[in-house]
Amino acid sequence: MTYRLPSLNTLRAFEAAARHLSFKTAADELGVTAGAVSQQVKKLENSLGVLLFRRLPNGLLLTSEGETYLPAITQVFEDLTHATEQIAPDINSRKFRVGLCPAVRGLLPANWPHHNENLRRHVRECIETSDIDLLFDNELDCLIRPGGGPYRDLTLVVVTCPQRAHDLHFVCRPGTAECAQSRAILADLAQHLACCGK
Amino acid sequence: MTYRLPSLNTLRAFEAAARHLSFKTAADELGVTAGAVSQQVKKLENSLGVLLFRRLPNGLLLTSEGETYLPAITQVFEDLTHATEQIAPDINSRKFRVGLCPAVRGLLPANWPHHNENLRRHVRECIETSDIDLLFDNELDCLIRPGGGPYRDLTLVVVTCPQRAHDLHFVCRPGTAECAQSRAILADLAQHLACCGK
DNA sequence: GCGGAGGGATAGAAATTCTCGGTCTAGATG
DNA sequence: CATCTAGACCGAGAATTTCTATCCCTCCGC
Structure with a gap:
């Protein structure tokens, strides 16, 4: 059984940055530094061999692939949250x-x-x-x-x-x-x- | 935007162990030691406050919650794999x-x-x-x-x-x-x- | 009783993630 | 034009997580 699973940590960084189109804002939301978000996204892009963002000096744009990936990842996160809540309600x-x-x-x-x-x-x-x-x-x-x-x-x-x-x-x-x-x-x-x- | 996302690494260990009902076999499949799988599953259970397995001397049984979680996690992994393949075909x-x-x-x-x-x-x-x-x-x-x-x-x-x-x-x-x-x-x-x- | 299978515990090695400080670019402002 | 600000990038090192190796335990079969 082989899944192709990027690191969840990199996906988390991608999803937040893609929603905000900003590493800085994503970092605020995730409670880490912008440098950490940048590193994680870069790691994801390297592992995929596909760029998910166009970097601008003051922000981000999604590539076509990034735009396709975002709603799919958001859905995965929601499904995972729901499944987890179902078996283990918030303590x-x-x-x-x-x-x-x-x-x-x-x-x-x-x-x-x-x-x-x-x-x-x-x-x-x-x-x-x-x-x-x-x-x-x-x-x-x-x-x-x-x-x-x-x-x-x-x-x-x-x-x-x-x-x-x-x-x-x-x-x-x-x-x-x-x-x-x-x-x-x-x-x-x-x-x-x-x-x-x- | 708050998701409740267990560590993907712990989920990976859970999913493989649950399919095989064996930490040992899961370890073989994931290419790590059985100790590592055991640690990750335990970490997941701790974070949830719910036991996913009944440990037996020579293997595992799923709890009711474990049995509910497995198909959901498998589906999440498949969705994630599909989404990833879609934007970034295997290099x-x-x-x-x-x-x-x-x-x-x-x-x-x-x-x-x-x-x-x-x-x-x-x-x-x-x-x-x-x-x-x-x-x-x-x-x-x-x-x-x-x-x-x-x-x-x-x-x-x-x-x-x-x-x-x-x-x-x-x-x-x-x-x-x-x-x-x-x-x-x-x-x-x-x-x-x-x-x-x- | 002994050996084997497999899960658990622990300590330390290895890998990953994060922080910090500095650099760069674009745009705004005086 | 010079200066400042915002935000992304880089690299080194600190902090944390993950993995490994070793030993222990229980159960089962011989």
Whole structure:
């Protein structure tokens, strides 16, 4: 299976420069220097053996090939964005599905997470379970359970409970331990687990 | 204009591994080590906060999200390949359109490039012109003309002519000076320009 | 038990990307 | 005319990413 795939980084530079007809403006949009955009576009043109821009002293013009390529690349970016959003909604807007083991579930308010306005913004639902596989299968976003288990690829945050003999484990997938949702849930847990007497 | 674009390198690793359900086989296909594929896939999963594979001791299984993502990414790669091929046919199969200045055209066989079997494989057509803009506009693939001119982004190969007072310039776009076509044309030129007496 | 297959982890080498400072050109301004 | 501004280009070096090599682990077959 052979694809002919230019470097995405070079395509990103091309697409932004082509929309703006300016390396400078593209650089501003991409958050890099104009020199970097210029280098990437030049690298793309070299790899293709086709010029995509006519350089003018104060800006750019697209060649015929550049004009043909731009809408195609824009479409590719949109398709890729859509596909990515579909399987992995933006972490910042993602509402967590939380798994709570029975022991922890019993320590939390019956209407958890609705008892707290802030928490409710971050949590879609919670179910009573200790099943780690639900994390591996992307069915849950985090799981709070007593220690132990083959976590393998998952990320573990130890929740120390002053009145409990054993720590609890907040388990989630890689890349999600530091987000606002995890922090809000951990803070709420800390509050409830510290208050509940043995 | 904000796109959500995972690194293409990570997507490339994902797509190959997902097709084969094996990092090892994907590595073979991509020409890198299995460790590199593993790293790239892991990087993608981290950035998404979603697991795309279930790792087994002797291979991989796709998660539900992985199974959804694969055909979408494959389609994106195909679209991108098609768009790229459309504006920039593979350099190895590209037939050159050659510009020859009048002085040079007069020194070559009347049926150039058809006088030579090998050359004919590399050259689609030739026109008599000295106009550099045709190179900038991707209308020609190379141009042979007397020295001088604002070549700016173009690549220049100097053709020394023993019996001529001035060198000639073989001019082409970046990335195309070293390919088989350019070399064949330059060799043929060298042959004819050396043989022609003052 | 041993060997092989394949995925994971780590450190360092290699490659790529980015930044910075300077150059050049065209156009505007005084 | 001289000067300034905007923006693209160039090259060197810093920063980051990618890749490699080596070792570890689990599972499976013999």
